Amino acid sequence: MTITEDSLAAADHGEHALLELRNICKYFGNVTALENITTRVEAGKVTCVLGDNGAGKSTFIKILSGVHQPSSGEYTMYGTPVHFTTPRDARNAGIAAVFQDLALAPLLSVWRNFFLGVEPMRGILMRSAFMKKTAKEEMAKMGIDLRDVDQPVGTLSGGERQSVAIARAVYFGARVLILDEPTSALGVKQSGVVLKYTRAAADRGLGVIFITHNPNHAIPVGDRFLLLNRGHSLGDFAKDEISRTELTRLMAGGAELEQLEHEIGIR
Amino acid sequence: MRRWLISPEIGALIGAVIVWAFFWGNGRTFGEADTTLNWLDVAAPTGIMATAVALLMIGGEFDLSSGVITGATAIQIGLVSRFFMGDGVNIGWAIGSAFLAAAAIGWFNGFMVNKTGLPSFIVTLASFFTLRGVMLVISKRLVGKVQVDQITEQEGATFFKNWIAHEWRFTEFAIRDNVFLGLVFVGAAAFIYGLLEQSFIRRAAINTVGVGMAIVGLIAAIGGFTGLLRTDGVGNNALFTIIALVGVAVAIVGTALARWVTRMRASSDGLPPEATRRLGLGIGCVALACLIPIPFDRRQGQAILTWTSSGLRPVLAILGAIVGIVLAIRAILPEMREKKKTASGFGKLTMFAIYSGLLVMTLLICFLQLTTVQALRAISMLILSGAGLTLLMLARGIAGRGSKKWQLIIGLLVAAAIVVLAFVIRADSGAVRFRTGLFGAMMIGAMAIAANTLVEFFMEKRTHADTTADRLGKRLQLIGGGMAFTGLIIRLVWSNLTPEHAAQVKAAGGSVGQNVLRQTVVWWLLVAAIGSFVLVKSKWGNWIFAVGGNKEAARAVGVPANQVKVGLFVTVSLCGCLAGTLIALRYGTVQANQGTGLEFEYIIAAVVGGCLLTGGYGSVVGAGLGSAIMAISVVGVQTTPWNSDGRFAFLGGVLLLAVLVNNFIRKKAQEAR
DSSP states (O other), X not given: OOOOHHHHHHHOOSOSOSEEEEEEEEEETTEEEEEEEEEEEOTTOEEEEEEOTTSSHHHHHHHHTTSSOOSEEEEEETTEEOOOOSHHHHHHTTEEEEOTTTTOOTTSBHHHHHTTTSOOEXXXXXXXXXXXXXXXXXXXXXXXXXXXXXXXXXXXXXXXXHHHHHHHHHHTTOSEEEEESTTTTSOHXXXXXXXXXXHHHHHTTOEEEEEESOHHHHHHHOSEEEEEXXXXXXXXXXXXXXXXXXXXXXXXXXXXXXXXXXXXXXX | OHHHHTSTTHHHHHHHHHHXXXXXXXXXXXXXXXXXXXXXHHHHHHHHHHHHHHHHHHTTOOOTTHHHHHHHHHHHHHHIIIIISOTTOOHHHHHHHHHXXXXXXXXXXXXXXXXXXXXXXXXXXXXXXXXXXXXXXHHHHHHSSSEEOOGGGSTTHHHHHHHTSOEEEESOOTHXXXXXXXXXXXXXXXXXXXXXXXXXXXXXXXXXXXXXXXXXXHHHHHHHHHHHHHTOSGGGOXXXXXXXXXXXXXXXXXXXXXXXXXXXXXXXXXXXHHHHHHHHHHHHHHHHHHHTTTTSOTTOOSBSOTTSOTTHHXXXXXXXXXXXXXXXXXXXXXHHHHHTTTSOHHHHHHHHHHHHHXXXXXHHHHHHHTSBXXXXXXXXXXXXXXXXXXXXXXXXXXXXXXXXXXHHHHHHHHHHHHHHHHHHHHHHOSOHXXXXXXXXXXXXXXXXXXXXXXXXXXXXXXXXXXXXXXXXHHHHHHHHHHHHHHXXXXXXXXXXXXXXXXXXXXXXXXXXXXXXXXXXXXXHHHHHHHHHXXXXXXXXXXXXXXXXXXXXXXXXXXXXXXXXXXXXXXXHHHHHHHXXXXXXXHHSOEEXXXXXTHHHHHHHHHHHTTOOTTSSOOOHHHHHHXXXXXXXXXXXXXXXXSOGGGHHHHHHHHHHHHHHHHHHHHXXXXXXX
């Protein structure tokens, strides 16, 4: 059975969130990877998932994108429970993950990368003219004017590369976009570029899950914040329920950070 | 243009042209039909394999068993047909079994690479040794020696030989000359007409005087060229040459006068002093270039500078050449800088190519002839006449800004100088090829300059855009250029040995071959075409690039990465089997070590063709050109008087050079965005 986002959206009457997680747990044998995670993703909103290394962010993404299955808990789209067994299922349901390594081939041109794996064909020929035109248009919609879609992706800046991956996910019908640490490898300016495109994607009606360990990147774009620490949820807040200081404090480990400050004598 | 420059095969293309031109100039029979067929025949098996190996390399893997598989499959065909099938069973079953076995080996290679995650050269090295061992053991056990013969005596072998490994024999290529002339003539006419159409304003009514001139010129041109053809060879008949070229110039001017608006005569100013200086210097240089042959006799073969040690001479020669070239470039550099703002990237690149070509050529002459009298003569003539003509052209450009009349005079002077130099070279050169070829090229160049100068003098330049005329002009240029180029290639590559020349070659100890075109070449072109099509135009090509460039990324977006790799390994093995079948059918005898060591040649061909060793980038066409380069150098060296073992050193140089040129151009082109 293939679940498509359209059938789910049609069955819903606007009363449920695009995507909802309730009390999700994941165990690997004796190891607890995630416990009682609850959050929601709404269309046109950005849900930020914050957490330090080892907080369970990767497991969280893998559950969302169908790589892992939750051990317990409820995973719903438009109020209907879904069970993804492969990444392909999740993709068919409109959940697209843009991973840190971007899933781009650096020496391949922009348009070839854009359609990689889903090349439109006419007989045995790729429709290259259509592909070039579409890639250029879709990048323009993200606010990037490419002079030459034939240039290798490797010649683009880090932020532009992220936006190729985002534009690709959007074009292929993603309803939910999962961005895995899109700013972690970038400088200040390029991070700003990515944040702009993240917001642009949300403004086009997508639900965005933005995963980061940097609260300064999460605050400007986020509408909802899920904080993770060692597999546990530190809270799931809407934007007006939490202040910037509180978020930073929780994110940095709260009491642990105070302890650390005390130990190394920062005043 | 730029897209073409950043394509991976550009280095190989330049390399192939240089290598070909090098042997065309130095080899005694290189460029004749039989040598061309010969190197195509050598290139074909390598080319078939290089196509597959290039695809695999783009997909990020190597196959070190790719050489030995050609031998293994050939041996399998021989052994199966002789020992494992009853008498009278068709050899086709043996061939089929070899293809199946090859597919299985390819699948095994791919499967092992995917399963174990080991580097592919380890896995395929294991296959290489295993296959080699099995081949030797089985053929020794069954035949008692390390070769399998009598393959072509098996049932049905003749049938397969006729349909898979056919040989076409030609005695001559008689229509070649006519095709060449027709193509070049019609192509050049279309090209020139397109050029004129793009630059001038159309008349309301056609000018009858112009039409008359054009017709007379055309008749003279056709008559002249026909006469030339009858007397065989461009260099043999000066009268016909001049009639033909003057006819062409008159025809061009006549056509221009007939079709387009003539110019108002403007009052002419005098000649500016900087033009005068360059004019004087230019005439002096050309005159000196014409006089050089008198003191240095070309039959005088001994070395000059007898007091130096022989090791020092090439160094001195190279230093001298570098000094000359540096001086020449320094003279032109200010001019180039001035033009930098207006000149297109292509123009600059062309200039760069011309100068570096000149440098390489001069260095080669110096090195090969080791400061003999001839070398000194050739170099000084080349530099003097080059500098003289450049100065004259510069003077023409400067004069053209002030006075159209002086531009006309100096332009015609340039043409005349080229004609004079052409005759000097013809009377004086030792090499037949350069004597006739260079003479013809220079005469055509003189004609083009003269016609251009006259047309510029008489015609009004169009400054506004005219869409229909521009489009027509562009199309005509493209079509005409293509035709003329094809004609020229046909002439250069398929020329026949004249009986006198053949006798000369035989007397000098060279061999004159037969014109045999083998079907292997057809297979090569077919495999390369399919490979190139798949790589560039189909989604599988996209997947191959992606799997080689970033396997995890490709997998993440749904590309079946493991299947792609297995498919590539199987392709390599199947192509190896095709090559092996062709070998078995052609010779009827296969050595047990057939193909061993060839895997590196395939890899070199692919790398020369622009494939990255790390995967994710490259081209099939480039790999084909790479195998052509290797074949040309193997066959080319045999047509020269040099030791043919030197080709390995030559290959090494070509490999390094092609890769460097590739990287350099790609970097430049990507910077230019």
